Amino acid sequence: MDVSFESARLAKLLQSQKQMTQKFGAENAKLIKRRLDNLFIASNLEQFGTIVSSLHELKGDRAGTFAIDLRGGLRLIIASADEPAPRKPDGGLDWRAIVAVVVIAVEDYHD
Numbered sequence: 741m742d743v744s745f746e747s748a749r750l751a752k753l754l755q756s757q758k759q760m761t762q763k764f765g766a767e768n769a770k771l772i773k774r775r776l777d778n779l780f781i782a783s784n785l786e787q788f789g790t791i792v793s794s795l796h797e798l799k800g801d802r803a804g805t806f807a808i809d810l811r812g813g814l815r816l817i818i819a820s821a822d823e824p825a826p827r828k829p830d831g832g833l834d835w836r837a838i839v840a841v842v843v844i845a846v847e848d849y850h851d
Contacts, residue, residue, distance in 0.1 A: 741788065742840035743779045744821060750843065764846060768810050772846060775808050775816055779841060785820075786835035797833060804833070805844065813848040 745751035753759050754776065760769035775792060782788035785806070789795045794809035798817075804825055807815040818841045820826065826837035 741779055741782050741784060741838075742821065743776065743843065744840070745843045746845070750845070754843065754846070764810075764814060765812075768812065768814055768846075771810050772816060775810075776843070779818070783839065784836050785838035785841065789835060802849070806841075807849075810846070813850055814846055815849060816846055817844040817849075818842065819844055 745754065753763065754772060757769055757773065760772055764772065778791050779788055782791060785795075792808060794807075796807055797803075798805045798807055802817075805817055805819045807817055809815060820833070820838045821840035821842050822838070826834040828834045
């Protein structure tokens with residue numbers, strides 16, 4: 741899958757194990773790297789969801805984005821790189837047709 745980042749600053753952070761460890765802790769830094777590697781390997785979001793069972797669609801004001809659970813309440817937040825995101829005939833997001841994503845943030849949105 742094609743993976744990009746919402747900002748150059750976020751890309752720099754998530755491509756540096758040292759910076760991720762300082763900001764999110766060693767365990768989350770390793771997990772973030774593994775999840776990003778899984779995104780690159782998967783051919784689409786549906787396949788990624790079979791590799792990483794914690795992938796889920798967000799609702800409300802975050803509709804159209806996805807969260808991937810990390811540790812301690814942190815989530816890796818992604819969205820389809822295509823605007824508008826591919827949809828099924830019933831209106832739901834078509835995970836199989838999402839072949840490019842944008843990494844938006846790493847955060848605990850429950851705080």
